[in-house]
Amino acid sequence: MSILVTGAAGFIGFHTSNILCxxxxxxxxxxxxxxxxxxxxxEKRILKLKKDWPKNFKFIKDNLYSEKKIFDLLIKHKITIIIHLAxxxxxxxxxxxxxxxxxxxxVASTNLMEASRKYNRIRHFLLASTSSVYASSIKMPYSEKDPADFPLQFYAATKRSTELMAHSxxxxxxxxxxxxxxxTVYGPYGRPDMALYKFTKNILNNKKIDVYNHGKHVRDFTYVSDIALSIKKLIKKEPIKNESYILDKKISFNSNAKIRVLNIGNGDPKELEDYISKIEKYTKKKAKINYLPFQIGDAFKTYANINKLKKLIKFSPKVKIDKGIKNFVEWYINFSKLK
Ligand SMILES: NC(=O)c1ccc[n+]([C@@H]2O[C@H](COP(=O)([O-])OP(=O)(O)OC[C@H]3O[C@@H](n4cnc5c(N)ncnc54)[C@H](O)[C@@H]3O)[C@@H](O)[C@H]2O)c1
Structure with a gap:
């Protein structure tokens, strides 16, 4: 079975490709x-994948702006599963x-969907979205049944749009x-624009860290291997009927789409201040904190209801925040020595 993983050089794409290989x-x-x-x-992530899995992993540099190129790729590699993380x-x-x-x-997602339609052999299309689509909801934890139609910023608006495009x-x-x-995904090989990377880097270099909302943000931090393992287990669980709307019997609809929406979170939210204290523990340094006000577009809290995921793949997240941050800090220290 050949699987196309878009965004394979990205943080989640790297870990997902690794577990699949x-x-x-x-x-x-x-x-x-x-x-x-x-x-x-x-490039380091891709080099590692190529080195560790010379027979199973092949890399293609492309930007998904050409539907024709995607169509040719699907045919050439006899793709049956798409994991769209780019x-x-x-x-x-x-x-x-x-x-x-x-x-x-x-645009990139439209090209991928249109090429898949013409190719007509995709058995399951897994599409990355985000907890940010719920951000205007005040009910906790966030359940897949909750409305997600009032995105608070443009990233969430485009992600929600791709969900709706998938439905059609x-x-x-x-x-x-x-x-x-x-x-909020975290772990080794993590993204330099995300809090864990920025905080660890600055704490180790005795620099100040910017902490918004005075450290009172709460996030359902989810370890990356739990995400990658969930994706792997979902591959063979393609939806056979519309699962996103039948959940709520009060909604009447006329759709025969085979689509399912799933939260992939930890189900155990933590305050940002707890997160920082764990980084201090494993860097063995005290953070110098520059407390800043709440930023427009941010969510105060995220918290996933993961019952649907647990039921479907009989799996719940394994890595606790303490171990996850320890793994990240150890990775970061080695990685920064190599640079
Ligand atoms: N990391 C998180 O906490 C998080 C949370 C919610 C949702 N997501 C979603 O998960 C997915 C993966 O996120 P990530 O953290 O690995 O991000 P990432 O930025 O590390 O990875 C995305 C990759 O996609 C590539 N890319 C971007 N546009 C592309 C295009 N047009 N064609 C081909 N490649 C393109 C980038 O080069 C990058 O390597 C994304 O869809 C993201 O929106 C991530």
Whole structure:
């Protein structure tokens, strides 16, 4: 079975490709290697995948802007499963550069869906989305039944749009989709624009860290191997009927889309201050904190209800925050020595 993993040089794409190759799947990893953050880190991830899995992993540098090129790739590699992780991520960047999100989330996903429709052999299309789509909801924990139609920033708006695009492609052309709503993912090889990386780097270099909302943010931090393992287990669980709407019997609808929405989180939210104290524990240094006010577009709290995920794949997250941060700090210290 050949699996296309888009965004394979990215943080989650790297870990997902690794776990899939380890389980014997053939992975075609595609990524544009864009410069939103360190291209070197992306290249290092790809080099490691190529070195560890010379027979199972193949890398293609492409930006998903050409539907024809994607169509040819699907045929050439006899792809049956797509794990679409490529995207312009980051909430704060979306306030400055909205067009990056239109190109890499809306246009790139449309090309991939349209090429899949023409190719007509995709058995399961797994599409990365985000807990940010719930951000205006005050009910906790976030359940897949909750409304997600009031995104508070443009990143979430484009991610929610791709979910809706998937619904229409499934309804019209029968492509089975699973929408993966990830909750703040962290771990080794993590993203330099995310809090854990920035905080660890600055704490180790005795520099101040910027902490918004006076450290009172609460996040359902989810360890990356739990995400990758969940994705692997979901591959063979393609939805056979519309699961996203039947959940709520009060909603009447007329759709035969084979689509499912799933929270992939930890189900155990933590305050940012706890997170920082664990970084201090493993860096053995005290953080110098620059407390800042709440930032427009941020969510105060995220908290995943993961009952649906647990039931479907009989799996719940394994890595606790203490161990997860320890693993990250150890990785970061080695990684920064290599640079
Ligand atoms: N990391 C998180 O906490 C988190 C949380 C919620 C959702 N997500 C979603 O999960 C997915 C993976 O996130 P990540 O943290 O690994 O991000 P990442 O930025 O590390 O990875 C995304 C990769 O996609 C590539 N890419 C971007 N546009 C592309 C295009 N047009 N064509 C080909 N490649 C392109 C980038 O070069 C990058 O390597 C994204 O869809 C993101 O929105 C991530």
């Amino acid at each position: 380890k389980s014997g799947f053939k992975v075609i990893g595609l990524d544009s290697l864009n410069n939103y953050y360190s291209v070197k880190l992306k 995207a312009q991520a980051g909430v704060r960047h979306s306030l400055k550069k909205p067009m990056d999100y239109v190109k890499n989330n809306i 492609y499934s309804h019209l052309y029968g492509i089975p989709f699973t929408i993966l709503r990830f909750f």
